[in-house]
Amino acid sequence: DAGVIQSPRHEVTEMGQEVTLRCKPISGHNSLFWYRQTMMRGLELLIYFNNNVPIDDSGMPEDRFSAKMPNASFSTLKIQPSEPRDSAVYFCASSSMGNSPLHFGNGTRLTVT
């Protein structure tokens, strides 16, 4: 099992640019989660999907953020336009549905200058 795969590992971009983060969940997992981690706020849930359907996006900070899951093996988180305050580590995690634990990818460290 390859685990949850995220790309890129690091992203440095200038303010105003579009950023796309990618995630491949563990095969067979039905739920996918996007988290953002900062020193100030810890791990914040941005959005999660069950069976490719967005269930709760109340954690998405604003309209600049969007997420898609076109199929069971791929999801994207897009920020357009990016701002310096978006700088953080973004984690994707997946789980089997129900009360199963999350398995995290290695994260994407985003720096917006």
Next chain:
Amino acid sequence: QKEVEQNSGPLSVPEGAIASLNCTYSDRGSQSFFWYRQYSGKSPELIMSIYSNGDKEDGRFTAQLNKASQYVSLLIRDSQPSDSATYLCAVLMVRGSYIPTFGRGTSLIVHP
């Protein structure tokens, strides 16, 4: 009140001692509880799951759950310097479906 609360630490213990990490949660209906370890610059790694009141042991780790008090803890016996990390408590809260909510984490330092 924060949904999942942990003391941020750092908690400093000598090598070989027992480290005790605590977590409280606000949702009385929560049924599933997890402890994750996160090394600096790395992703959270699952170390324990607990679903029923009482203790659950796995090697040097023991998770304790008390749903009446809305309290979950993690004990690490014979602490090693390699245990130095941030420990995150996660609670699956029911909001129509299961929402995994994390505490801010407790930083543990095990000194030789």
